[in-house]
Amino acid sequence: MKTDQYSILFSSLTGNTKKLADAIHETLPEEGCEYFGAIKTPVPSSELLYIGFWTDKGNADNETLTLLSTLKNRRIFLFGTAGFGGSDAYFQKILGQVRQSIDPSNTIIGEYMCQGKMPQSVRERYMKMKENPEHPANLDALIKNFDCALSHPDSDDLEKLRNLCRLR
Structure with a gap:
């Protein structure tokens, strides 16, 4: 070694x-x-x-x-x-x-x-989920985290x- x-x-x-x-x-x-x-x-x-x-x-x-x-x-x-x-x-x-x-x-x-x-496809998936009226309660936080991670x-x-x- x-x-x-x-x-x-x-x-x-x-x-x-x-x-x-x-x-x-x-x-x-x-x-x-x-x-x-x-x-x-x-x-x-x-x-x-x-x-x-x-x-x-x-x-x-x-x-x-x-x-x-x-x-x-x-x-x-x-x-x-x-x-x-x-x-x-x-x-x-x-x-x-x-x-x-x-x-x-x-x-x-x-x-x-x-x-x-993260890949842009992750944000796109979150935005698609947001179209559903019964989307997860933390979805806005996930989108905010994605945007923060970009840098x-x-x-x-x-x-x-x-x-x-x-x-x-």
Whole structure:
């Protein structure tokens, strides 16, 4: 196992998590990077892995969960995006779900999550639902959240992540 190198692996459905991965890659020393890119097998041999995911039903996407379940004796920095956001409690709940897939032989050295924009089709679906007189009571809140998410990850989100990575 390569202890002086790191790898950045990520799964990004809409490009939000890739933006986070790019920010990490730009922040860390280039000479220490063994691998940067999509989740792959075999897993790079770096002891330190930055692993990014997009949120699917309150947990990491399946590809990331599969990767995490195979790792042993690694140092892991988790990072991810979620369309619904604005609440650290919500992000912590997701990270808690993700951590359940990680073997206890691993050490989580850091975590970061932020909101990410969603596809326009989500808003269109909400607007279509609104046409129904018996639409969900929280539909306006969902539309407001969608509109808020359009700018994320933003420069503040990326700078917070860069600062966390500089501390490692």
